Amino acid sequence: MKEKWLLHKIRHGDMAALDTFITQVYPTIYAFVYRKMQGDDSAKDITQEVFLRFIRYLPTYHEEGKVIHFLYRIASNLCVDAYRKQKLHLMEDSEAWMNGLGDDIDVHESILKQCAQETLLYNIGKLPLPQQDVILLHYFHQLTYREIAQVYDMPISSVKSRHKAALAKLYQMMKGERQDENR
Template sequence: MPPRQDDDDRESTESYETRLVLRCQRGDREAFNELVERYQSKVYNLALRLLGDPDEALDVAQEAFLRVFRGINRFHGGSALTTWIYRIVHNLCLDEMKKKRRRPQLAADPTDTDEGGDSLLDRLPDETDEPQSQMLTDERQRAVRAAIARLKPHHRDVLVLYDLEGFSYNEMAEMLNTSVGTIKSRLNRARLALARELEEDRELFR
């Protein structure tokens, strides 16, 4: 799981984001290009983890930045810029899932993370470099990916946002328009649901 920011890092990030937003709101195209470069991998990875399809994730990422561009003048700093952008991505992914009326396919490579952060799959027990051990690790990762893909969207959401993206409870509550208590409860239920989904593969985790 990506490490959560300490207070100094958070203040530095917020200060940078504030300046970047102001530049974008003044019509600075270079600033918007900078915004896209800074967040494009995070936006794409979130869409990929929620949808599981690389092409759909790319479409969502592109649409998300279009909406950011069109709506940047309405952003007044009530939340972190990242939270605002991720809320746009999350809502677009929900729309896509409703439109398709299907559960997501497995992501092409859900072990990918940006800026060196660990994914949920990285937290599986370490193995040696022996081929047999590597095969077991690969089987475990496939089992976890398949189990996550079978979860209900509201369970998958909180696992992805908390365990993979490293958002805090407060950030998730704001993004999903609910309370911190609901987020904690939903995350607990999501982990129980994931454990149930992995029950048939329990031999892999002994």
């Protein structure tokens, strides 16, 4: 009920209500974005953009469940956009770097041992984006399958199948890394 009251006040220009709302949900959205972007510095910028877009969409927003679900969806979409931009920049940077290498330089890839949580987050980052979201929202933000289904407007069975597939892939990735370490 307090959420609806805050939204009503925000729609009518109450800046104190907006501050209260952002103060309440900012840490949750930032944590989601931070994990999704794997600790990248852009997490703060993306989180701010989430709230800017929310304010822009507020006049046409129709309450369909919790507002936090709507914010998760905006955050997820913005993270996908950021990934695309990063991928493009990485491709350009790696091409420039490769062009600068001479033929006589032997490039060796060093493997650093990371703590279990960093490795897990890295492997979550290698999952397809829909599976990443399910894992992050379920385990790091304690959303139920039903709530995740509401966020993405899909059947609960789809959320469960994404969850199961993601866990299977994570298990295989972690198992493969352990085998590589033992060699």
